[in-house]
Every structure is written in C-alpha cells, then in structure tokens.
Amino acid sequence: MTAPLPRGLHGQVVNELGIRIMSGRLPPGATLDLAGLEAEFGISRTVLRESLKVLTAKGLVAARQKRGTYVTDPARWNTLDADVLRWRLSQQPTDALLDQLTEIRLVIEPGLAALAALRRDEHDLAAMDAALAAMRQDEDEPSQVVEHDVVFHRAVLRATHNDLATSLDTVIDQGIRQGYRLADDPGPEGGPLPTRRRLLDAIRDRDATAAERAMQRLITGDRSSPMTRRQGVGGFRGSGGSGDSGGPSRSRDSGDSRDDPPSGD
Numbered sequence: 001m002t003a004p005l006p007r008g009l010h011g012q013v014v015n016e017l018g019i020r021i022m023s024g025r026l027p028p029g030a031t032l033d034l035a036g037l038e039a040e041f042g043i044s045r046t047v048l049r050e051s052l053k054v055l056t057a058k059g060l061v062a063a064r065q066k067r068g069t070y071v072t073d074p075a076r077w078n079t080l081d082a083d084v085l086r087w088r089l090s091q092q093p094t095d096a097l098l099d100q101l102t103e104i105r106l107v108i109e110p111g112l113a114a115l116a117a118l119r120r121d122e123h124d125l126a127a128m129d130a131a132l133a134a135m136r137q138d139e140d141e142p143s144q145v146v147e148h149d150v151v152f153h154r155a156v157l158r159a160t161h162n163d164l165a166t167s168l169d170t171v172i173d174q175g176i177r178q179g180y181r182l183a184d185d186p187g188p189e190g191g192p193l194p195t196r197r198r199l200l201d202a203i204r205d206r207d208a209t210a211a212e213r214a215m216q217r218l219i220t221g222d223r224s225s226p227m228t229r230r231q232g233v234g235g236f237r238g239s240g241g242s243g244d245s246g247g248p249s250r251s252r253d254s255g256d257s258r259d260d261p262p263s264g265d
Contacts, residue, residue, distance in 0.1 A: 024091075
C-alpha cells in the first residue's frame, strides 16, 4: 500500500516534490523539468531518477516517450499512502477531507474492534494497557498523547491477528493525527482516556458488540469534525446499529455503550 519515504537528500527531494504536487505548484499534466530540478536541488540525475521512482510508486508521476515525466491525474494517486495523505492534508486541510477520513474510519474500525475482541491475547491486552498508561502519564503533553493514541489504535489492529487489517494503519494513523490537529474543540470532558478505556474493557471481556459500539463512539465523540457536528453521534453508525440523524443526539460521554438500549426503536 505504501512506498516508504527515503531518508537523506533523496527523501528531501521526494518530500518537496510531493508537497508541490499537492499544493498545485506542479498541477496534473505538468511536465517536470528534470534539468531544472537537478540544478535547483543540486543533485545528480541518478538521485532525481530514484526520487521519481518513489513518486511513481505513489501514483503521483508517470513517464512517456516524447512527453517526459509528468504529474498524473489525481484519480491515479495512491490516496491511502501515508506520505500522500500527509502531503495532501498539509496542503489541503479542508473540512471535507477530514470528513472523508472520519467516514473511512467509521466504516473500517468498528468491525476491526469487534474482531479484536474475539481474537485478542494477553500480549495484545498488555500493549493496549501500556499505551493507555502512557497517555495518562503524559496527559499534559498533547503531542505525546497523540503518539500514545496512535500506538493504542495500532495495538487494536494487531489484536485482530489479520495481516490485511494491520496494513490499514497508515489511514487510521493519519485520521487520528489530523483529527487532533484540525479539530476545533478539546474533545469530551475527561479527555480521550475514558473512551479508550471503555473500548479496552469490551475487548478484554471478549464482547464484540460492545467493542464495535465503543469504537464508533470513540471516533465520533472524541473531537468535533465538521461531519460529526452536522450529524451528531447517531448520524453515521458505521458497520453496526442504526441512528436517526434527524433527532437529538445523545451525550457523547454518557456511560458505557454496553448499557445502552438497542437502537432502531
């Protein structure tokens, strides 16, 4: 899914060209001036070619005889690639894009949380416990809280013991990071820990239904993206349950989801 970003000068060139493409400075269809780029960056043709191979693997550029290397149509971009997501969000941090990340998380993560509840082992639980303990210890350091939250969600993915599920971590990581960065409220009272603790309790209890619903609440209730403000917690139920987006939403912090009455009355 992801062509990793190289290190050193090679990686710097890839990063700069990726940003230029996402910002529109190099628009779709633009032909790259290879000689000009070599002079600008002070690099050899070999380094530039290796950099372009990485961008080609990400779907951002292609090469044709007589045309040269050019920026591809956005429909060809590997939008699930971690670097492409990061570049796009850094240059185009729109409400719509954050909404799309939230929607994808709601489709994917609740079902994976349910699977984690059925398959987790003691090592998985220990990893999740450690991540939450670190979040509590560093609760006054927002940047560290984000990193520990990413670790917690990765541990949930690993608890599914499904290799394809763990490969989705790039999308989920960016959804978490950008959710914190772009959200315009501080999240529920008490911070992010209570929702994660409810999720972990459900996974520990092997309660797949509770884990699924806890993950839905975690995603929609932690921070107010434009979508969740418009629709409320019940506006998008993901893979489980149903909600009426036209009615009043219930409190995002209220109790353990396992005690809620069934939806669809």
